[in-house]
Amino acid sequence: MSKLAATAAWILAGTVGAVVALELLLQVLPVSGKGTYGAEIDPKWPMHHLLPDSNFTYSVGWNLENVHSGRINNMGYVAPFDYVAGTPGIVVLGDSYVESLMNDYSQTLQGRLGGLLEQPSAVLQFANSGASAADYLAVAGLVAGRFKPTWGIVVMSEGDFVEGFAADRGHGYHNWDSSAQPPVKLTGFEQERSPLVKAARRIALIRYLRYNLKVDLQNLIRFEPVSDDQAGPMECAPVELSASDAALASSFAELLPGQFGLDPTHVILVFDSDRKSLYDPKRRNTPRCATRDSEAQKLIRAKAIERGIKVIEMGPVFASYYDRTHRRVDHSPADWHWNAAAHELVAHEAAGIINDASRPH
Amino acid sequence: MLFPTGEFLFVYLPITLGMFFLIARLAGANAAAGWLMLASLFFYSFWRPIHVLLLVGSIAFNYVAGGMILRAKEGGDPLAPRRVLTFVVATNLAVLAYFKYFNFLIATLNDLTALDLPRMDITLPIGISFFTFTQIAYLVDVYAGKAVERSPIRYSLFVAYFPHLVAGPVLHHAQMMPQFREQRVYSPELRNFTIGISFLVVGLIKKVIIADSFAPIANEVFASAAGGGLAIETAWRGILAYTMQIYFDFSGYSDMAVGLSRLIGVQLPYNFDSPYKSVNIIEFWRRWHMTLSAFLRDYLYIALGGNRMGKVRRYVNLLTTMLLGGLWHGASWTFVIWGGLHGAYLVVNHGWRWFAGRNRAPGAVAGSGTFIGRAAASAITMLCVVVAWVPFRAGSVHEAGNMISSMFGGGGNVPSVALEPEQVQQWVWLVVFLLVAKLLPNSQELVDGRLARRFDGVSMQHARRLMGVLVGAGAVVIVLMAMISESRSVTEFIYFNF
Numbered sequence: 001m002s003k004l005a006a007t008a009a010w011i012l013a014g015t016v017g018a019v020v021a022l023e024l025l026l027q028v029l030p031v032s033g034k035g036t037y038g039a040e041i042d043p044k045w046p047m048h049h050l051l052p053d054s055n056f057t058y059s060v061g062w063n064l065e066n067v068h069s070g071r072i073n074n075m076g077y078v079a080p081f082d083y084v085a086g087t088p089g090i091v092v093l094g095d096s097y098v099e100s101l102m103n104d105y106s107q108t109l110q111g112r113l114g115g116l117l118e119q120p121s122a123v124l125q126f127a128n129s130g131a132s133a134a135d136y137l138a139v140a141g142l143v144a145g146r147f148k149p150t151w152g153i154v155v156m157s158e159g160d161f162v163e164g165f166a167a168d169r170g171h172g173y174h175n176w177d178s179s180a181q182p183p184v185k186l187t188g189f190e191q192e193r194s195p196l197v198k199a200a201r202r203i204a205l206i207r208y209l210r211y212n213l214k215v216d217l218q219n220l221i222r223f224e225p226v227s228d229d230q231a232g233p234m235e236c237a238p239v240e241l242s243a244s245d246a247a248l249a250s251s252f253a254e255l256l257p258g259q260f261g262l263d264p265t266h267v268i269l270v271f272d273s274d275r276k277s278l279y280d281p282k283r284r285n286t287p288r289c290a291t292r293d294s295e296a297q298k299l300i301r302a303k304a305i306e307r308g309i310k311v312i313e314m315g316p317v318f319a320s321y322y323d324r325t326h327r328r329v330d331h332s333p334a335d336w337h338w339n340a341a342a343h344e345l346v347a348h349e350a351a352g353i354i355n356d357a358s359r360p361h
Numbered sequence: 362m363l364f365p366t367g368e369f370l371f372v373y374l375p376i377t378l379g380m381f382f383l384i385a386r387l388a389g390a391n392a393a394a395g396w397l398m399l400a401s402l403f404f405y406s407f408w409r410p411i412h413v414l415l416l417v418g419s420i421a422f423n424y425v426a427g428g429m430i431l432r433a434k435e436g437g438d439p440l441a442p443r444r445v446l447t448f449v450v451a452t453n454l455a456v457l458a459y460f461k462y463f464n465f466l467i468a469t470l471n472d473l474t475a476l477d478l479p480r481m482d483i484t485l486p487i488g489i490s491f492f493t494f495t496q497i498a499y500l501v502d503v504y505a506g507k508a509v510e511r512s513p514i515r516y517s518l519f520v521a522y523f524p525h526l527v528a529g530p531v532l533h534h535a536q537m538m539p540q541f542r543e544q545r546v547y548s549p550e551l552r553n554f555t556i557g558i559s560f561l562v563v564g565l566i567k568k569v570i571i572a573d574s575f576a577p578i579a580n581e582v583f584a585s586a587a588g589g590g591l592a593i594e595t596a597w598r599g600i601l602a603y604t605m606q607i608y609f610d611f612s613g614y615s616d617m618a619v620g621l622s623r624l625i626g627v628q629l630p631y632n633f634d635s636p637y638k639s640v641n642i643i644e645f646w647r648r649w650h651m652t653l654s655a656f657l658r659d660y661l662y663i664a665l666g667g668n669r670m671g672k673v674r675r676y677v678n679l680l681t682t683m684l685l686g687g688l689w690h691g692a693s694w695t696f697v698i699w700g701g702l703h704g705a706y707l708v709v710n711h712g713w714r715w716f717a718g719r720n721r722a723p724g725a726v727a728g729s730g731t732f733i734g735r736a737a738a739s740a741i742t743m744l745c746v747v748v749a750w751v752p753f754r755a756g757s758v759h760e761a762g763n764m765i766s767s768m769f770g771g772g773g774n775v776p777s778v779a780l781e782p783e784q785v786q787q788w789v790w791l792v793v794f795l796l797v798a799k800l801l802p803n804s805q806e807l808v809d810g811r812l813a814r815r816f817d818g819v820s821m822q823h824a825r826r827l828m829g830v831l832v833g834a835g836a837v838v839i840v841l842m843a844m845i846s847e848s849r850s851v852t853e854f855i856y857f858n859f
Binding site for chain 2: 014
C-alpha cells in the first residue's frame with residue numbers, strides 16, 4: 001500500500017472511530033426524538049399519531065436541556081393512561097403546544113385541567129406536532145366518532161391556518177380543500193416505514209442532528225454577503241385575505257362544533273400570543289405586521305364569537321403574569337413552546353369557562 | 362463568513378486549500394500566493410463587498426508608501442524617510458479615524474459644547490483596526506530597515522491573509538512572509554494538517570461550546586444593568602460570565618487563526634498564553650492579546666520614550682499607551698476608561714516593583730513569594746481584570762457605573778431572592794471554567810507542545826498512523842461544531858467589532 005493510501009486509510013479509521021465514539025456517547029444521553037416515531041398505517045384513525053404503547057425522550061438544543069420522558073398511550077398520543085373508546089370527556093386538540101413533549105404530562109393543560117374542574121371529567125388530548133387548523137377540524141370528527149366529547153378545546157398557535165396548505169408535512173395530515181365538506185382532505189395514509197428508516201431511528205447521532213440540532217443543510221451553508229443597504233425601520237405591507245382563505249377560516253369556526261358533535265357554547269378556542277414582544281419592552285407597544293395567518297386567525301376569532309364559541313385570548317393573561325413575576329411563559333430562547341406556567345394559566349382560563357357553564361344559573 | 366460556519370469550513374476552506382496546493386504544484390509558488398491573496402479578498406468581501414475597495418486601496422497605498430520610504434532612505438536627505446513615514450502613518454490613522462472615530466468626535470463635541478453637529482452614516486469596515494496597525498508596523502519596520510517587500514502580490518497576501526485579516530493576530534512582516542519563501546509551504550504536509558486541525562478543534566470548542574454559552578448570561582445581566590441597579594449576585598454572575606466569554610471567544614478565534622494558517626504550513630504568532638494565570642498586571646499584558654501588546658509596546662510606548670526618560674515620564678507613557686490602546690478597541694468612553702484602568706494598574710504595579718526592589722523585599726514582588734502570596738497576587742490581579750471588563754463590555758458609562766456599584770453592594774433596593782436552579786448551574790459552570798482557565802494547559806501547550814512531542818517520540822510510521830487518525834477524528838468534531846454553531850444562531854466574535 002502506498003504511503004498516501006495508508007494515510008487515507010488511517011484518516012478514514014479516525015473518522016469512523018470518532019463517529020462510533022459519538023454514537024456510543026449519545027446512546028447513553030437523553031437525545032431527543034427517541035420514541036416519537038410516526039405510527040404505521042391505520043385506516044380507522046387516518047391521522048398522524050405516534051407509535052402506540054411506547055416511551056419517549058425529549059430534550060432541546062446541543063446540550064440536551066429540558067429533558068423529559070413520558071409515555072405514549074394505546075392510541076399513539078402522549079398520556080400516562082390508555083384511551084378507552086366511548087369514554088366521555090373533555091377533548092383537547094392542538095399541535096406540539098398541546099402534545100407538549102417539553103413538559104411533564106402533569107404540568108400540561110390536559111394534565112392540570114381535570115384537577116381544576118368542579119365536576120370531575122376525563123381529559124383526552126389528540127394533539128400532534130405539525131398539526132394545523134385543517135387537522136383540528138378533521139380530528140374533531142374522528143374523536144366524536146369514537147369518544148363522547150363533553151367539551152372541545154382547540155389551541156390555536158401561530159401558523160395554524162397557513163400550515164393547512166403546507167405540502168411537506170408527510171402523511172396523515174390534512175390540508176385545506178374548498179371542494180370537500182368539511183373543507184379538508186387527507187394528505188395520505190401513513191406509509192409502512194422501510195427497514196432503513198426504522199434502523200435510522202435507532203441511531204442516536206441521527207436523532208441528535210435532526211431533533212436536537214435541527215440540522216438543515218440549506219442553513220448550514222449560506223452564501224449571503226451582508227447587503228450594503230442599511231435596513232431602515234420595517235414597514236408593514238398591507239395584507240388582505242383572499243376570498244377562499246376567508247371562506248376556509250369562516251368554515252372552520254362554523255363547522256368545528258358540529259365536528260365535535262357539540263353545541264358551540266361547549267367549544268373553546270384558545271389563541272396564543274406574540275410572546276417575543278412580551279419580553280421586549282421596546283416591542284411591547286408596537287403591533288406586529290399582519291400576515292396571512294394572523295388575518296385568517298383574526299377572522300376565525302370573530303366568526304367563533306359570532307357563533308357562540310368561547311374564545312380565550314392568552315395575550316393579556318401572559319402579559320399580566322410576566323409583568324407580575326418576570327418569569328417567561330415558554331422555554332425560550334431555546335424553545336418557544338409553552339412551559340408549565342403557560343399551561344397552568346391556560347388550564348385555569350379553560351376551567352373557569354367550564355366551571356361557569358356547569359354551575360346552575 | 363465566520364470561521365465556525367458551514368460555508369467557511371465546508372466550502373471556502375477546502376476550495377482555497379485545495380486550489381492553493383494544486384496551483385503551487387502546477388504553476389509554482391508565486392501563482393499559489395496570488396491565489397491565496399485573491400481568496401483572502403473574497404473572504405473579506407463576504408461582510409460588505411464595497412469595503413474590499415477600501416482594503417485594496419489601503420494595501421496599494423501602503424505598498425507604494427513602503428517603496429517611497431525605501432527610496433527616501435537611498436536618497437541623500439537624512440530627514441526625508443522620517444517625513445515620508447510621518448505622512449503615511451498619519452494618512453493611515455486619518456482613514457482609521459474617519460471610519461472609527463468621526464462620529465465619536467462629533468458626539469463628544471456636541472456634548473462639550475452647545476453645538477448640534479450632524480453625525481455621519483458611516484459603517485465600520487470589519488478588521489480596519491487590524492489591517493491598519495499591521496501596515497503601520499510594516500512601514501515602521503521598513504523605515505527601521507527590518508522589513509522590505511518588493512512583490513505587490515506577496516505584500517497584499519501579508520495584509521489580507523485570511524486567517525489573520527479581520528481579528529488578528531497583529532503581524533510583523535518578518536513573522537510571516539519569510540515563511541512564504543519556503544518551498545515546504547506549497548505542498549501539503551500531514552503533520553501541519555494534524556496540528557492545524559487540532560488547533561481548529563480546540564478553537565471551535567472554545568468559541569462554540571464555551572464562549573457562546575456564557576454570552577447569553579452576560580448579555581442578559583448587562584441589559585438589566587442598563588435599566589438600573591442589580592443584586593450583588595446578579596452583577597458578579599454577569600461580569601464573570603463576560604470574563605469567561607471574552608477569553609474563550611477571542612482565544613478561540615486566535616486558535617482557529619493559528620490552526621487555519623498551519624494547514625498551509627505558515628505559523629502565526631500566538632495571541633494568548635493563559636492570561637488568567639497571571640499574578641500581576643504586567644504579566645497579564647504579556648499573556649493577553651500578545652500581538653497587540655507587543656505592537657503597543659514597540660510602536661507606541663517605546664516611541665513615546667518608554668522608560669528612558671525617568672520614572673514619572675515612564676508612568677505617563679504607560680498611561681498614554683493604555684488609554685490609546687483602549688481607544689483602539691472602539692470609539693467610546695467606556696473603552697477609554699478600560700484603557701485608563703489598565704494604565705493605572707500598570708503604573709501601580711511598576712511602582713510597587715520599584716518600591717519592593719528599593720526596600721530589598723523581593724518576596725513582595727508577585728511571582729517570587731510564597732504560595733499564599735502568589736495566590737493573593739493572582740486573586741488581586743483577577744479582581745482588577747474583572748472590574749476593568751465592566752466598562753469594556755458596557756454599552757455606556759452609565760451602564761458600567763450601575764454594574765460596578767451593583768457588584769459592590771450599591772445596586773439600590775434590589776430584593777435578594779433565592780437562587781434558581783438555573784443560576785446555581787451557571788455558577789457551577791463559571792467556577793469550572795475559571796479553574797480551567799487558571800489551572801489547565803493552554804492550546805499551544807497542548808497542541809504544539811504535548812501533541813507535537815508525541816509525534817516526535819515515535820517511529821515515522823507510527824506517527825503517520827496517529828496523525829491520520831487525529832485528522833479523521835478532528836474532521837468529525839469540526840463538522841459537529843459547525844452544526845452546533847448553526848443550531849445556536851452563531852454569534853460574531855467579540856473582536857470583530859474592533
